[in-house]
Amino acid sequence: MTTWTSRLPFKSGTLLVQLVLLLFILILFSFLSPYFLSVTNFMNVLNQMVEVGLIAIPMTMIIISGAMDLSVGSILAFSAVSMGVAFERGYNIWVCVIFGLLAGLMCGAINGYLIARHRMQAIVVTIGMLVMLRGLVYVVNEGRPISGFPDSFYFLGQEYIAGIPFNAIILVIMFLIANFFMKKTRFGTYIYGIGNNEEVVRFSGISVIRVRFILFMLSGLFSALAGVFLVSRLASAEATSGTNIELDVITATLIGGTHIFGGRGSLTGTFVGLLIIVFLRNGLNLLGVSVLYQAVILGALLLLAVANKKISGE
Amino acid sequence: MSQPVLSMQGISKEFPGVKALTDVDFELYPGEVHALMGENGAGKSTLMKILSGVYSPTKGVIRLKGKEAVFGNPLDAQLQGVSIIHQEFNLFTNLSAAENIFIDRPEMAGRFGRIKWSKMVEEAQALVDSIGGGEIDVRREVRHLGVHSQQVVEIAKALSFKADVLIMDEPSAALPENEVKKMFEVVRKLRSQGVAIVYVSHRMKEIFEIADKVTVLRDGRKMDTRPIGEVTEQSLIQMMVGKEVQQLYPVREQPHGTEVVLKVSELSLDASHKISFELHKGEILGLFGIPGSGSHTVAERLFGLKRGSGGLEINGKPVKIASPGDAKAKKLAYVPPDRHRQGIIKPMSVRQNISFPTLPGLSKGLVLDGEAIRGVSAEYMEKLRIKAPGDGQSVDFLSGGNQQKVVIAKWLAAKPDILILEEPTRGVDVGAKAEIYSIIHGLAQEGLSILLISSEMPEVLGLSDRVLVMYKGEIVHEFARGEADQEQLLQRASHPRTEGAAI
Numbered sequence: 001m002t003t004w005t006s007r008l009p010f011k012s013g014t015l016l017v018q019l020v021l022l023l024f025i026l027i028l029f030s031f032l033s034p035y036f037l038s039v040t041n042f043m044n045v046l047n048q049m050v051e052v053g054l055i056a057i058p059m060t061m062i063i064i065s066g067a068m069d070l071s072v073g074s075i076l077a078f079s080a081v082s083m084g085v086a087f088e089r090g091y092n093i094w095v096c097v098i099f100g101l102l103a104g105l106m107c108g109a110i111n112g113y114l115i116a117r118h119r120m121q122a123i124v125v126t127i128g129m130l131v132m133l134r135g136l137v138y139v140v141n142e143g144r145p146i147s148g149f150p151d152s153f154y155f156l157g158q159e160y161i162a163g164i165p166f167n168a169i170i171l172v173i174m175f176l177i178a179n180f181f182m183k184k185t186r187f188g189t190y191i192y193g194i195g196n197n198e199e200v201v202r203f204s205g206i207s208v209i210r211v212r213f214i215l216f217m218l219s220g221l222f223s224a225l226a227g228v229f230l231v232s233r234l235a236s237a238e239a240t241s242g243t244n245i246e247l248d249v250i251t252a253t254l255i256g257g258t259h260i261f262g263g264r265g266s267l268t269g270t271f272v273g274l275l276i277i278v279f280l281r282n283g284l285n286l287l288g289v290s291v292l293y294q295a296v297i298l299g300a301l302l303l304l305a306v307a308n309k310k311i312s313g314e
Numbered sequence: 315m316s317q318p319v320l321s322m323q324g325i326s327k328e329f330p331g332v333k334a335l336t337d338v339d340f341e342l343y344p345g346e347v348h349a350l351m352g353e354n355g356a357g358k359s360t361l362m363k364i365l366s367g368v369y370s371p372t373k374g375v376i377r378l379k380g381k382e383a384v385f386g387n388p389l390d391a392q393l394q395g396v397s398i399i400h401q402e403f404n405l406f407t408n409l410s411a412a413e414n415i416f417i418d419r420p421e422m423a424g425r426f427g428r429i430k431w432s433k434m435v436e437e438a439q440a441l442v443d444s445i446g447g448g449e450i451d452v453r454r455e456v457r458h459l460g461v462h463s464q465q466v467v468e469i470a471k472a473l474s475f476k477a478d479v480l481i482m483d484e485p486s487a488a489l490p491e492n493e494v495k496k497m498f499e500v501v502r503k504l505r506s507q508g509v510a511i512v513y514v515s516h517r518m519k520e521i522f523e524i525a526d527k528v529t530v531l532r533d534g535r536k537m538d539t540r541p542i543g544e545v546t547e548q549s550l551i552q553m554m555v556g557k558e559v560q561q562l563y564p565v566r567e568q569p570h571g572t573e574v575v576l577k578v579s580e581l582s583l584d585a586s587h588k589i590s591f592e593l594h595k596g597e598i599l600g601l602f603g604i605p606g607s608g609s610h611t612v613a614e615r616l617f618g619l620k621r622g623s624g625g626l627e628i629n630g631k632p633v634k635i636a637s638p639g640d641a642k643a644k645k646l647a648y649v650p651p652d653r654h655r656q657g658i659i660k661p662m663s664v665r666q667n668i669s670f671p672t673l674p675g676l677s678k679g680l681v682l683d684g685e686a687i688r689g690v691s692a693e694y695m696e697k698l699r700i701k702a703p704g705d706g707q708s709v710d711f712l713s714g715g716n717q718q719k720v721v722i723a724k725w726l727a728a729k730p731d732i733l734i735l736e737e738p739t740r741g742v743d744v745g746a747k748a749e750i751y752s753i754i755h756g757l758a759q760e761g762l763s764i765l766l767i768s769s770e771m772p773e774v775l776g777l778s779d780r781v782l783v784m785y786k787g788e789i790v791h792e793f794a795r796g797e798a799d800q801e802q803l804l805q806r807a808s809h810p811r812t813e814g815a816a817i
Contacts (some may be wrong), residue, residue, distance in 0.1 A: 186674065187675070193662070200656055201659075201670075204671040205637075205638040205639045205641060206638075206670075307780070
């Protein structure tokens with residue numbers, strides 16, 4: 001079936017639809033709320049989307065490869081709290097950051113080992129990790145928030161450079177690097193290959209195990225990085241950090257046109273999907289719409305995005 | 315004998331570009347075991363698919379018990395009394411035998427969709443008992459049953475539709491040797507109950523043991539139907555193979571080298587079977603065996619897809635291959651038998667598919683070298699004459715022959731010393747076949763050593779410098795080029811070593 005979008009001089013009809021949707025949201029809320037269309041508000045939104053955005057990078061790759069990582073929120077909290085606990089023991093804050101990142105990397109490695117090496121179901125393994133790590137986080141710091149980090153650390157999540165939040169700049173750079181990685185290196189090709197036909201990749205003499213392992217390590221690392229940025233932005237490491245963040249991440253990825261069964265998708269799409277959900281949330285917040293209704297609207301949007309693809313026959 | 319229970323008259327079936335069956339007549343009487351034989355591609359499976367309602371014939375009439383019958387789909391055929399048991403069982407292994415036999419049957423449902431368990435179990439047990447499967451408890455889940463018992467369940471399922479005609483497709487392929495006897499007992503029991511059985515098999519020995527009649531197909535035409543007493547193995551093979559000479563195969567201009575490129579010693583195929591052979595430089599070594607002979611496992615083992623024991627030497631050096639990546643590094647390449655599942659990534663472009671195994675060499679550092687990738691794909695698209703609108707075309711839209719050439723191209727781009735080709739012309743048309751043969755021939759002339767694993771006899775005989783014949787996990791014979799014809803090849807391939815030697 002063809003739709004009107006397929007006749008336009010763009011390569012991807014899906015991306016165009018997403019951009020139109022984003023524009024529609026921006027225009028709609030500009031009319032509805034006087035506070036929406038302002039530099040301050042926009043920069044605020046960018047500042048707040050960084051954690052979801054960082055995790056969406058490896059999530060997009062993992063979903064393209066035909067798998068799923070649900071443990072990202074718990075890894076975020078585990079890394080954040082590990083970092084906080086190390087800081088309380090008196091280590092230098094940057095040593096603690098590295099410690100936090102390593103904690104995330106380790107969690108990712110466990111996921112990767114079980115899923116890639118032992119061919120366990122990604123969803124099952126990562127649900128296990130989601131539950132287990134969240135429990136562990138409460139055990140480690142007994143549920144109390146950790147704060148009192150040095151000012152130099154808050155630079156990551158709170159400082160602005162030339163009026164743009166520092167963390168948003170990092171996010172955009174990460175997206176650009178990852179996009180380059182997906183499009184211009186062989187690993188990107190392997191990831192798309194695995195998502196389309198894992199068997200052919202194996203029969204081509206390429207280690208599917210290694211690629212999958214690297215992807216889950218990457219997911220652990222980026223979740224930890226998101227944890228570091230979150231602690232810096234909120235000035236506190238809490239056991240509840242990152243709860244349900246995986247739902248936002250996956251929603252952004254799917255609205256961005258990545259196929260849930262793998263093989264297709266792009267980081268560009270995910271970035272636009274991300275902007276759609278954060279600006280939608282922000283606009284609804286400004287209008288005073290309750291969080292519960294926001295969830296209803298976001299869910300409906302996801303259904304719409306998938307339905308659009310199904311109906312246009314993609 | 316009385317009226318035929320089934321008669322097919324003038325059956326023809328055309329697919330786009332191929333005539334699979336031409337004017338085939340086939341009659342089946344109650345209480346007979348009727349063997350259906352023919353080479354791969356002779357039209358056996360097409361005929362059986364028409365009979366079981368998968369395809370409808372382009373021309374011709376099917377009469378069932380004297381009345382004209384039309385089968386819209388497999389269930390329709392089953393309800394009218396024609397059931398098929400495939401080589402691969404169609405059972406839900408997580409359900410009980412009884413549930414498998416009576417799945418989705420209105421007569422087993424009570425009010426509100428409640429299942430009549432006791433009735434179902436009782437009738438299932440009676441069915442299974444009636445064909446000598448008394449030791450099977452139909453309440454057990456199918457996955458706990460042995461292969462033979464699973465087959466009995468399949469047969470019981472077919473009988474539950476009051477089957478008059480039962481088609482068995484290579485029924486012994488899945489069974490261990492000692493269970494084939496038990497299967498024969500079941501078949502004899504069915505025969506005595508008046509069921510007409512079509513027995514499709516490659517295995518001569520079984521045909522002579524169980525069949526009453528045999529029909530041979532060749533190139534989509536029926537050659538003959540004879541009582542089993544009137545034929546011999548030789549005459550059957552002759553009917554299957556025919557005498558036509560084909561000019562598909564290029565003539566070898568220069569002899570291949572003498573140095574041993576690949577030396578395989580005691581390579582384990584499974585717990586009890588090991589094989590050894592040597593491949594010379596520039597040689598095309600054919601490996602032929604009927605399904606179940608283990609020729610496929612040889613490829614899997616050599617390419618590191620399956621692990622086991624045994625020694626490999628490449629160019630005189632012992633090597634260890636534990637994964638396809640190792641194999642690739644040791645300059646081994648493998649064109650697998652199923653290109654859709656193992657050979658091509660369909661949504662990807664011709665260029666991406668051809669360069670896929672060799673991307674590390676086509677990168678500058680981490681970054682893909684687009685120019686080098688285009689160069690390689692252009693080189694091999696030209697060399698193998700791959701017809702595509704451009705290298706950016708998705709392989710999904712290419713013809714079977716061109717897809718197959720893409721698979722060969724992606725491995726030639728890896729510059730292998732040894733190329734394993736398995737079923738290199740499966741599902742491609744005759745024109746593409748001839749092209750692929752000339753490609754294979756040309757590669758060998760250039761000094762590439764080729765192991766050709768194929769179940770198509772003309773192909774193996776036409777291309778190979780030597781042919782190794784496999785039977786049940788062993789190499790039972792070796793033919794030099796021109797030494798064997800198809801009859802001899804098939805004879806060796808369908809016998810254990812001792813019997814083969816006696817003939």
